[in-house]
Amino acid sequence: MTIATLFQLILNGLAMGVIYSLPALGISLIWNASGLFNFAQGDLLTLGGYLMLSIFGALKIPYIPAFVTVIVIMGLLGYILSQIYFYPMLEQGVNPQIILIGTIALSVFIRNLILVIWGSTPQTYANPFGSKVMQIGKLYLMPHVIGIVIIVTLLLIFLQYFLRGTMIGTAMRAVAQNQTASWLMGIRNDRMIALTFLLSTAIAAVSGILISPIIPLTPSMGGIIAVKAMSAVVIGGLGSFTGALVGGIVVGVAETIFATLVDPAYRDVFTFVVLVIFLLFRPGGIFRAQISEKV
Amino acid sequence: MAKLIELLRKHALLVIGIILLIAPHITSQYEFYVLQRGVQNAIHVVGLLILTGYGGMLSMGSAALLAVGAYAYGILLVKFGLSPWLGMILATALTTIIGAGLAFPSFKLSGPFLVITTIGFGEIVRILLLNLEPITGGAYGLSGFAKLFPNLQWVYYFMVITLMFVIIGTERIGRSRLGLALKAIRQDEVVAESMGIDVRRAKLVAFSLSAMLAGLSGIFLANLTGYMSPDSFTSAESTTYLLMVVMGGMQSVIGTVISAIILTGLPEVLRFLSSSRLLVYSLILLVYLRLNWVKSDNAFLKFLKSITKRFGMYTSSTEPGNRS
Numbered sequence: 171m172t173i174a175t176l177f178q179l180i181l182n183g184l185a186m187g188v189i190y191s192l193p194a195l196g197i198s199l200i201w202n203a204s205g206l207f208n209f210a211q212g213d214l215l216t217l218g219g220y221l222m223l224s225i226f227g228a229l230k231i232p233y234i235p236a237f238v239t240v241i242v243i244m245g246l247l248g249y250i251l252s253q254i255y256f257y258p259m260l261e262q263g264v265n266p267q268i269i270l271i272g273t274i275a276l277s278v279f280i281r282n283l284i285l286v287i288w289g290s291t292p293q294t295y296a297n298p299f300g301s302k303v304m305q306i307g308k309l310y311l312m313p314h315v316i317g318i319v320i321i322v323t324l325l326l327i328f329l330q331y332f333l334r335g336t337m338i339g340t341a342m343r344a345v346a347q348n349q350t351a352s353w354l355m356g357i358r359n360d361r362m363i364a365l366t367f368l369l370s371t372a373i374a375a376v377s378g379i380l381i382s383p384i385i386p387l388t389p390s391m392g393g394i395i396a397v398k399a400m401s402a403v404v405i406g407g408l409g410s411f412t413g414a415l416v417g418g419i420v421v422g423v424a425e426t427i428f429a430t431l432v433d434p435a436y437r438d439v440f441t442f443v444v445l446v447i448f449l450l451f452r453p454g455g456i457f458r459a460q461i462s463e464k465v
Numbered sequence: 466m467a468k469l470i471e472l473l474r475k476h477a478l479l480v481i482g483i484i485l486l487i488a489p490h491i492t493s494q495y496e497f498y499v500l501q502r503g504v505q506n507a508i509h510v511v512g513l514l515i516l517t518g519y520g521g522m523l524s525m526g527s528a529a530l531l532a533v534g535a536y537a538y539g540i541l542l543v544k545f546g547l548s549p550w551l552g553m554i555l556a557t558a559l560t561t562i563i564g565a566g567l568a569f570p571s572f573k574l575s576g577p578f579l580v581i582t583t584i585g586f587g588e589i590v591r592i593l594l595l596n597l598e599p600i601t602g603g604a605y606g607l608s609g610f611a612k613l614f615p616n617l618q619w620v621y622y623f624m625v626i627t628l629m630f631v632i633i634g635t636e637r638i639g640r641s642r643l644g645l646a647l648k649a650i651r652q653d654e655v656v657a658e659s660m661g662i663d664v665r666r667a668k669l670v671a672f673s674l675s676a677m678l679a680g681l682s683g684i685f686l687a688n689l690t691g692y693m694s695p696d697s698f699t700s701a702e703s704t705t706y707l708l709m710v711v712m713g714g715m716q717s718v719i720g721t722v723i724s725a726i727i728l729t730g731l732p733e734v735l736r737f738l739s740s741s742r743l744l745v746y747s748l749i750l751l752v753y754l755r756l757n758w759v760k761s762d763n764a765f766l767k768f769l770k771s772i773t774k775r776f777g778m779y780t781s782s783t784e785p786g787n788r789s
Contacts, residue, residue, distance in 0.1 A: 404578070
């Protein structure tokens with residue numbers, strides 16, 4: 171194995187990793203804002219991918235307008251979900267376990283909705299980045315790998331600016347820190363939590379759109395990606411922006427290298443074993459998050 | 466009418482037992498098969514009730530434990546040539562041990578982290594079953610093992626008797642020291658521990674009991690179908706089992722048994738929905754959760770809620786301390 175192949179593996183893993191990072195980021199954002207762990211994140215991602223399939227693949231709308239349309243639709247969906255479903259439950263102080271079951275039910279619902287609407291056969295659309303292999307020195311790269319990394323980097327810069335640099339972002343972070351205090355400061359908690367849902371659903375949709383050139387769309391794809399995203403969240407540290415990003419990349423790169431060097435059949439087992447080891451011995455993740463319950 | 470319902474509720478166990486014993490004589494062969502699956506699921510789901518309903522620990526890996534039971538039984542019989550009864554005992558023991566092992570992460574982790582661990586466990590088991598082809602038969606599945614009884618009717622009666630014992634046992638556990646300890650842990654683990662409850666021991670026992678019932682149920686599943694493949698033990702199945710517990714009211718054993726049998730039979734009634742049965746399930750669950758746990762002044766929502774109440778679904782909000 172040469173350095174070039176290793177480098178190539180890392181780059182491919184990176185593309186997969188940032189795709190895991192985005193739903194992981196969504197999970198972290200929602201966890202911070204509302205203490206709710208969203209198990210439906212993976213299926214919202216799949217839904218985004220399928221919407222893209224319909225809008226870009228079937229209706230032949232150009233890539234960028236289609237991209238924006240899907241993100242807007244998914245964002246609105248997240249906002250509505252929060253306003254009519256999750257926020258009322260959070261507001262009433264419903265047992266977190268029940269809300270957890272709610273998100274699991276939502277995930278099953280979305281998965282089967284996709285199954286009913288689009289069918290169970292794996293589908294894909296023309297690769298918008300082109301399918302000509304690029305050669306840089308000794309590296310052979312698919313153009314979508316570079317495209318994905320660039321789009322995600324831009325998205326992360328935008329997100330960082332939005333959360334740190336704007337008034338709404340600051341308000342959202344305030345709600346995440348202390349709901350009562352931010353309420354007293356005149357911030358509408360319900361809207362901010364709904365906005366967080368909007369944001370996290372929209373970035374999950376971005377990931378769902380970008381994933382299509384790498385793996386074909388199937389209704390149950392969200393399940394496995396959700397578990398990878400959760401692994402990323404746990405490995406990186408729940409609630410941390412950097413943690414979700416780094417966790418996703420670590421998972422993506424590690425499993426790509428494992429699949430090539432050892433055995434592709436046990437790729438997922440490898441990820442889960444790493445996950446369980448982290449959960450048992452370092453549940454706070456790399457960027458130690460506070461997960462033990464406060465007494 | 467109200468009195469009749471009261472009477473039925475009081476003697477629910479007896480009523481269910483009689484219905485289950487009569488049922489084989491009045492159903493067609495296919496309906497009978499569905500009923501058998503219902504009873505088999507009920508045994509499994511009651512185990513999940515101990516864990517999730519009493520102990521408040523959500524498990525998304527229950528289908529994997531079912532798989533462990535079924536595969537252990539099949540492998541012991543096919544590869545080692547054991548007798549069915551010995552195989553059944555060993556398979557149940559193995560599942561119980563593996564289930565007890567799952568309890569260890571639960572000492573440290575709670576809520577979503579525990580759920581992720583159980584999802585991970587479920588996926589690991591499924592992938593191992595798919596890839597350890599020489600032992601498990603891989604994607605082709607495993608078949609050709611002997612059954613507990615030569616006649617499927619006898620298996621059914623054996624299952625019903627087991628289910629009756631399980632129901633009585635679980636209800637007694639619910640009222641016993643262990644059950645009360647588990648319920649205390651669900652409501653507040655720290656308080657429970659400071660009250661002198663051995664949290665670890667209670668969790669360990671809950672996981673083992675639930676795994677034991679899952680193993681038993683898996684063995685019955687192997688007996689009923691005579692064939693198993695990794696596809697029958699996906700995480701979607703785990704979700705269905707969790708759903709059965711929730712729809713049964715999270716607390717009531719009888720409710721869980723009824724919801725398990727009904728939800729197993731529902732797809733057969735809803736034939737025209739074919740691929741979308743889980744769609745309907747999850748939608749019902751979503752609406753049910755939202756209505757049951759959120760107070761609302763909306764007249765329409767109140768009307769819907771009164772319907773769910775009439776069907777006798779247990780509302781946990783009546784129990785003090787369930788709202789955190």
